[in-house]
Amino acid sequence: MSRTVYINGEFFPASDARISVFDRGFLFGDSIYEVTAVIDGKMIDNDLHLGRLERSVDQLDIPMPLSRGKIISVQLELITRNKIVEGLVYLQVTRGTEDRSFDYSSALKPNLVAFTQDKPIKGTNAHRAGVKVAIVEDARWARRDIKTTMLLAQVQAKRHAKAVGCDEAWMVQDGFVTEGASSSAFILTRRNYLVTRPNSAAILPGCTRQAVIEVARQLDFDIEERLFTTEEACAAKEAFLTSATSLVTPVIEIAGHSIGAGQPGPVTRRIQDVYFDIARHF
CATH class of the missing domain: 3.30.470.10 (Aminotransferase class 4, branched-chain amino acid transferase, N-terminal domain)
Incomplete structure (x- = not known):
């Protein structure tokens, strides 16, 4: 039909x-x-x-x-x-x-x-098992906070990720992670701080990102909106990405480095469950 x-x-x-x-x-x-x-x-x-x-x-x-x-x-x-x-x-x-x-x-x-x-949105294999993330240089224009259809850099980033056996690419500028090709990036540090880059012209103000930050605050997680490096990301206890179509998806590997135990962590699972429950009943 x-x-x-x-x-x-x-x-x-x-x-x-x-x-x-x-x-x-x-x-x-x-x-x-x-x-x-x-x-x-x-x-x-x-x-x-x-x-x-x-x-x-x-x-x-x-x-x-x-x-x-x-x-x-x-x-x-x-x-x-x-x-x-x-x-x-x-x-x-x-x-x-x-x-x-x-x-x-x-x-x-x-x-x-x-x-x-x-399209399947919830309960996907990515939600259950997590995804692998590649690292690429951020080649986009300066006003990334405007959600334009100029997506060639993101297309190329996704193609690179697929070529190296990954599901998504996190883009990097001056050594710091900006965001994913079609997602926002979060890490959980060894000190149990949930970190994501602050909104600016360098990233898209993610809607799911915003909703997840509110969920994390309700759960009393310590949140830092700041820049973080690829090295810090690779050393994180946990990591996940957010977007409208991926919701909250665990990241189990970044640039070949296993994150935590190489499987979705408990904090990510908790945020997944609470976000989905709130979103579904809103």
Whole structure:
């Protein structure tokens, strides 16, 4: 059965969904996206994702194509039409469509595209057994806090990780871990501090990251938002990554170094369980 896709106020079968070759997202990567996980037919942390969408388009001076309430209605309609029990809802806002030029018309109308994917989110093998992480240099542009569709550096990082037998890549700048190619990075130090890099232009302000920090605070873990090196990461007691589609995933190896006992640790397991329970019942 064909998926239903939303484009600018209309729903189409996926085979009939079209966007112009003159769309600035296609030509320049001049666009923003968000991904919200769906579990048991419910969206997880969606308010955080829509808040970040609004911030991102504002940073690039792209008008919001719809109000937050109407975007939620589109998301829910797509979940219903596509019978999504577990998976994701993808949103992309582009600056609009006009003849190719680096400059753009001030009155350009944005395009909004949305679709769903049927995909396992919870209880995956990665959640149970953990993942291996490669280390790559961070080759992205300077405004990583804006969730643009300019993802070539992340694509290359993922390809490198796969080539060396890893599941994800953590990117490094000046010796310090920034974040994963599609995730936020956490480590647990030998002194039992939970460490993650603070939000800045150097990283994307992860929505699941934010929710997990709140969970950790509720559990009375000591949290440090600071820079950490690859050496510190490799020496950590535990490590995990977070994202909308990976939730809280244990990291059992970094750049060939086993983390802890080479299996998911108890702190990661505790945060996994509590985060998922809160998210599922929110």
